[in-house]
Amino acid sequence: MKNKASTRRKFLRNSLLTTGALGLTPALSFAESPASRKFAGEKVRLGFIGLGRQTMGLLRTFMQNPQVEVLAGADVYEVKNERFGMRVKELYSDRGETVDVKLYTDYRKLLENPEIDAVVIASPDHWHALMAIHACEAGKDIYLEKPLTYTVKEGQDLIKAVRDNNIVLATGSMQRSGANFQHAVRMVQKGYLGKIETVYANVGDNPFPKEVDYQAETIPEGLDWKAWLGPRPEMPYMPDLNPPISISPQKNEKAWGAWRWYKNTGGGLMTDWGAHMFDIAQWGIGMDRNGPVSIIPDQGDQPLKYIYASGIEMLVASYDGQKKGVKFIGEKGWISVSRGGYDTSVDECKRKFSKEELSFGAHHIDFIDSVIMRKDPIAPVEVGHSTCTVCTIGNIAHELGRELTWDPINQTFGDDWEAQTKLHYTYETDFSG
Secondary structure, eight states, rough: OHHHHHHHHHHSSSGGGGGOOOOOOOOOOOOOOTTHHHHHHHOOEEEEOOOHHHHHHHHHHHHHTTEEEEEEEOOHHHHHHHHHHHHHHHHHTTTTTTOEEEESSSSSHHHHTTOOEEEEEOOOOGGGHHHHHHHTTOOOOEEEEEOOOOHHHHHHHHHHHHHHHHOOOOEOGGGGGGGHHHHHEEEEEHTTOOSSEEEEEOOOOSSSOBOOOOOOOOOTTOHHHHHHHHHOOOOOOOTTTTTTBBBBTTTSSSOOOOOOGGTTOOOOOHTTHHHHHHHHHHHHHOOSSOOOSSSEBBBBBOOOOEEEEOOOOOEEEEEEEBBBEEEEEEEEEEEEEEEEEEEOOGGGOOEEEOOOTTTTTHHHHHHHHHHHHHHOOOOOOHHHHHOOOOOHHHHHHHHHHOOEEBBBBTBOOOOOOHHGGGGGGOOOOOOOO
């Protein structure tokens, strides 16, 4: 494994303005991948990085796969490490098995473990890029939670790291593996709606990130707050950013970490649910490795609007009373799809789905299969980056309050330097990363 201090300095040194045009990288042969090994008759050995509420669900899902073995976890909050270790041992005990779970407070130590084949990264968004790039350099395949990265520049760097190191990276956009979403996209792409004119993507009320209302409290024992912040500027600890838990008495998170709602640490519902809904919308209109050419910010009753080169408009707005979902509207009719829901005005597109078809377990199976077969998963890094970029540039347009022109191939706002500066930020250099 490369020297981590040198790796970090190199990563931080690559400024936004030195990034050239980003082409669409084709799928590569994984025959020479440093992560590759013979899996016949063996299991894919996983380590988890970021052991909060999301990981607790992912852990159970991945462990249902007989081709998976969970060996390690890492978190900067010691009690989460302890909980993770207990949970893994309990799940194995239920199957009459035992396992030696290795726990780390520094994720880089987990990446140095030669027994680990792949990692599941479910850390806060501002850590996604650094952790995933270090995992690439360590030869570990990656299941990375959405949104893929915190900035557009980070996504560009991550694509390069994945392809340069021949890594299998799956984006946690699990709606792609839901039968109703797949059917909706298939019907749109086959032309049953005719030419698509408008797409609605509802990602929830007040989708934009808000300012932090600082109410500093005492940092819980065992939480390395500086390491949790990592590349982000120093800010006071607040319980809703990293909800405290306990083992005895048992107390788990009562809510999702609020870091996702604040500008300092997340992108609001735009990146939280936009990473799901924009993914389906762009997939349906064939723009999931491309993007819009114009972003018109929300004004009054007018919602945020993306315009594509084809003339298709995507509106970030509610429709038909639907809380979250996507609606494709074409010349011949419409299709609406959401979690657990599907409806259409076109008879040829109608279909009912079983409960099993509406689940997302296949998404995690697809990742493990992709690791074993050395192929791209259903939501590879380029697609995850494209979706994440749409989320981020929408937030930028909202923040600046004016229409922006976007080049989705070169991934630039052209000579709009005010907007350009929003594509990345200066990392804090004195942190545990």
